[in-house]
Amino acid sequence: MPDVREEEIAAEQRVVDRVYERLDGMRAQAKALAGEGHRRAATSSVSGLVERDAMVHRAAAQLRALDAEAEGLVFGRLDFDDGETYRVGRLGVRDGVEPLLIDWRAPAAEPFYRATPGEPLGVVRRRVIICRGQRVVDLDDDVLSPDRAGDLRVLGEGALLAALRRSRGPHMRDIVTTIQREQDAAIRAPARGVTVITGGPGTGKTQVALHRAAYLLYTDRSRFTGGRILVVGPSTVFTSYIGRVLPALGEDSVHLRALGELVDGVTATRRDRAEVARIKGADRMCEVLTELMWQTPPAAPARLRLVYAGQVLTLDAADLSAARRRVRARCAADGTPPNAARTAAATVLLDALWTRVDGPHLDRRLFAEDVGDRGEFHRFLRAWWPVLTPERVLSWLADPGRVVGLPAGDAGTLAGSYRGRAGWSVDDVPLLDELAELLGDPPAAPRAPEPEWQLRELTTGTRRVTTFVLSCGLRDGWELYAPGHPTPIAVAGPGIDNDAIGAAQRWAEAVILREGHRVVGWTDGYDPHGEEGYVPVLAEPLPVDEPDDEAPVEEPYLHVVVDEAQDLSPMECRMIARRAEYASMTIVGDPGQATHPLAAASWPDLLTRLGKRETRTLELHTGYRVPGVLADYAARVLAPGVAPTRSYRPGGTLAVRRVDDLAGAVREAVRQAPRDSTVAVVATDDTADALTPPVDRPDVAVVPASLVKGLEYDHVIVVEPADIVAAEPRGRNRLYVALTRAVAGLTVLHRQPLPAELRDAGGGTDGRTA
Numbered sequence: 053m054p055d056v057r058e059e060e061i062a063a064e065q066r067v068v069d070r071v072y073e074r075l076d077g078m079r080a081q082a083k084a085l086a087g088e089g090h091r092r093a094a095t096s097s098v099s100g101l102v103e104r105d106a107m108v109h110r111a112a113a114q115l116r117a118l119d120a121e122a123e124g125l126v127f128g129r130l131d132f133d134d135g136e137t138y139r140v141g142r143l144g145v146r147d148g149v150e151p152l153l154i155d156w157r158a159p160a161a162e163p164f165y166r167a168t169p170g171e172p173l174g175v176v177r178r179r180v181i182i183c184r185g186q187r188v189v190d191l192d193d194d195v196l197s198p199d200r201a202g203d204l205r206v207l208g209e210g211a212l213l214a215a216l217r218r219s220r221g222p223h224m225r226d227i228v229t230t231i232q233r234e235q236d237a238a239i240r241a242p243a244r245g246v247t248v249i250t251g252g253p254g255t256g257k258t259q260v261a262l263h264r265a266a267y268l269l270y271t272d273r274s275r276f277t278g279g280r281i282l283v284v285g286p287s288t289v290f291t292s293y294i295g296r297v298l299p300a301l302g303e304d305s306v307h308l309r310a311l312g313e314l315v316d317g318v319t320a321t322r323r324d325r326a327e328v329a330r331i332k333g334a335d336r337m338c339e340v341l342t343e344l345m346w347q348t349p350p351a352a353p354a355r356l357r358l359v360y361a362g363q364v365l366t367l368d369a370a371d372l373s374a375a376r377r378r379v380r381a382r383c384a385a386d387g388t389p390p391n392a393a394r395t396a397a398a399t400v401l402l403d404a405l406w407t408r409v410d411g412p413h414l415d416r417r418l419f420a421e422d423v424g425d426r427g428e429f430h431r432f433l434r435a436w437w438p439v440l441t442p443e444r445v446l447s448w449l450a451d452p453g454r455v456v457g458l459p460a461g462d463a464g465t466l467a468g469s470y471r472g473r474a475g476w477s478v479d480d481v482p483l484l485d486e487l488a489e490l491l492g493d494p495p496a497a498p499r500a501p502e503p504e505w506q507l508r509e510l511t512t513g514t515r516r517v518t519t520f521v522l523s524c525g526l527r528d529g530w531e532l533y534a535p536g537h538p539t540p541i542a543v544a545g546p547g548i549d550n551d552a553i554g555a556a557q558r559w560a561e562a563v564i565l566r567e568g569h570r571v572v573g574w575t576d577g578y579d580p581h582g583e584e585g586y587v588p589v590l591a592e593p594l595p596v597d598e599p600d601d602e603a604p605v606e607e608p609y610l611h612v613v614v615d616e617a618q619d620l621s622p623m624e625c626r627m628i629a630r631r632a633e634y635a636s637m638t639i640v641g642d643p644g645q646a647t648h649p650l651a652a653a654s655w656p657d658l659l660t661r662l663g664k665r666e667t668r669t670l671e672l673h674t675g676y677r678v679p680g681v682l683a684d685y686a687a688r689v690l691a692p693g694v695a696p697t698r699s700y701r702p703g704g705t706l707a708v709r710r711v712d713d714l715a716g717a718v719r720e721a722v723r724q725a726p727r728d729s730t731v732a733v734v735a736t737d738d739t740a741d742a743l744t745p746p747v748d749r750p751d752v753a754v755v756p757a758s759l760v761k762g763l764e765y766d767h768v769i770v771v772e773p774a775d776i777v778a779a780e781p782r783g784r785n786r787l788y789v790a791l792t793r794a795v796a797g798l799t800v801l802h803r804q805p806l807p808a809e810l811r812d813a814g815g816g817t818d819g820r821t822a
């Protein structure tokens with residue numbers, strides 16, 4: 053006889069089967085929608101294409117979401133005190149009007165993450181349904197009776213422990229089944245204003261930030277369409293680690309970018325040393341860059357020489373410098389940026405040249421017209437006042453003589469960082485962004501004038517028309533031409549009499565409508581065949597999304613999420629603030645892990661840098677990554693005043709070893725790490741360069757300490773903590789970050805004495821603590 057549990061599993065299986073059946077139906081519908089879209093495209097009209105694109109896009113998004121969510125689709129069940137029951141899953145699934153599955157982000161699913169015995173919210177039982185593929189394998193029930201109030205440490209303990217024990221892949225997985233109460237409160241906090249989410253290592257801040265993005269997209273879908281949430285992470289290693297979580301959550305309308313990727317066309321992964329980062333990250337770089345961009349470009353000609361009215365006119369280097377200063381002063385008066393200042397530069401140069409002209413009989417205006425039109429003057433002007441790119445200007449900093457506004461020592465350090473560099477550093481990206489803003493855009497080239505409309509123009513050759521043209525004449529029947537097309541887009545054939553202008557116009561109006569335009573009236577006009585031609589007075593586009601050849605206008609972000617925000621320098625804040633000007637924000641971070649030399653002293657300070665005011669702060673207290681024994685060890689280097697995290701994860705092994713041969717000890721520690729686990733060797737950036745993973749263990753990563761933030765591994769081997777501390781002013785925090793990456797095992801290897809706080813670590817410097 054099957055026991056109660058098996059019966060319950062079988063009952064859940066029946067529901068899960070129904071949901072998957074329905075999912076198959078939804079998939080078939082989405083495929084049919086895509087097919088219909090392609091069929092419409094066969095009409096090859098503009099509106100057909102637009103419609104096709106929209107349909108195919110919608111169908112593809114639906115299919116993607118259905119496929120991404122197919123695994124573990126149903127994961128929860130809530131039983132209420134009024135007898136109502138429903139299932140919670142990764143997607144909302146209906147069968148007709150009956151809701152089979154509630155999307156985890158829907159308000160109705162909230163009790164799944166919030167109900168406790170003390171505050172049951174009407175729930176009598178909360179069940180986690182554990183599936184493997186489409187098969188229900190286990191159930192985990194919380195009975196929320198008031199007599200168990202205070203009994204519950206976490207929600208869905210069995211499922212949570214199972215999730216924490218699950219083996220780790222190279223990518224972060226979502227936590228929709230096991231989101232905890234305080235995390236849920238942060239995920240579902242209102243979108244408006246600025247939400248600060250803070251907590252120690254492993255408390256799920258990154259998870260919360262990503263689930264929050266998915267939640268906001270779900271609850272405010274009409275507002276957030278077309279990629280209008282920006283999520284910023286500290287490094288490309290980090291963004292690729294978390295990159296799979298969002299699609300798995302069913303969302304692809306999010307721009308996920310590392311700090312080093314925020315400027316289009318640049319992907320920076322290298323961080324500068326702390327003393328360089330301190331200079332590049334400071335606000336005063338704005339002045340340094342402003343001074344820099346008005347300087348004479350290195351390749352600019354040093355002399356202007358031309359002949360006018362038989363006289364040789366010359367401007368030498370000193371004259372040209374003076375002229376450049378005058379251009380800058382003029383531009384400062386009306387806020388013209390350098391890239392829009394070439395006209396001002398021409399005027400100033402002509403003024404300077406005119407002072408060289410000898411001859412009271414000569415006319416100033418004629419002189420300016422003559423010289424200003426000459427090719428040689430234009431060539432000089434383009435070389436002397438080129439359009440500048442941020443990359444070009446920033447590279448000038450390799451010359452310390454160009455650094456204005458910094459103490460000599462800093463100027464030398466800054467210039468040194470640009471000599472022999474391999475590509476841009478992450479710390480350069482805010483400077484490139486600032487320069488893009490400061491340099492401005494060159495004035496747009498004047499558009500070619502529209503060809504003048506010629507009524508009843510007679511011509512025999514083909515010509516592209518600028519509006520729809522209904523043409524009748526040389527051939528039988530009527531032909532309709534569309535803007536930009538040299539051949540007719542529709543031919544009425546002999547079906548409409550050559551004299552039936554009204555009928556032909558009605559036919560044309562129908563075709564034009566299909567092309568997404570509305571005709572307001574007809575008049576005579578250019579006829580491609582040289583006979584009778586009629587053009588619409590106005591054929592205005594219908595309000596449809598026409599495919600646009602022009603560069604897309606960048607939509608402002610409506611919400612910006614910043615992870616590891618404790619580390620943002622003032623210049624990085626300016627870069628993010630530019631993208632968040634009209635956006636609400638979620639700021640996520642841990643002051644205990646702040647390593648940037650210019651990290652803000654507090655959240656209010658950081659928000660001031662971003663030009664925002666805090667609206668709400670939510671704190672996460674429980675850590676799910678680092679087992680207690682490792683968390684306690686790491687907390688020894690935690691800055692005073694920062695509260696350590698309460699760890700929920702059981703187990704963990706700590707080994708601290710003093711060794712003579714560091715490289716050999718690293719190899720040995722790697723060898724001992726289980727094969728099916730993820731392993732990282734963390735060392736100072738300089739040492740990491742010299743350590744290579746053993747050839748037979750490609751799964752072992754050697755990670756410079758500066759890049760390990762936000763990542764996690766089953767086993768972490770931290771090499772020479774004293775060096776990590778000594779490498780930078782906030783080296784202690786860097787070490788804290790390195791020590792809090794391990795999910796199961798931490799091995800600390802050292803040849804030098806350990807930093808004082810870590811000495812006498814439980815089992816001694818040679819000990820192993822479990």
Ligand SMILES: Nc1ncnc2c1ncn2[C@@H]1O[C@H](COP(=O)(O)OP(=O)(O)OP(=O)(O)O)[C@@H](O)[C@H]1O
Pocket residue numbers: 212215216224225227230231232235251252253254255256257258259260642645676677761762763764792
């Ligand atoms: N509710 C949860 N259920 C299951 N796993 C969880 C939960 N919350 C967090 N985790 C896991 O704990 C680990 C740490 O999460 P996450 O990286 O989001 O923490 P964090 O606060 O951003 O850490 P850090 O500050 O060190 O970067 C991850 O493996 C995550 O999947």
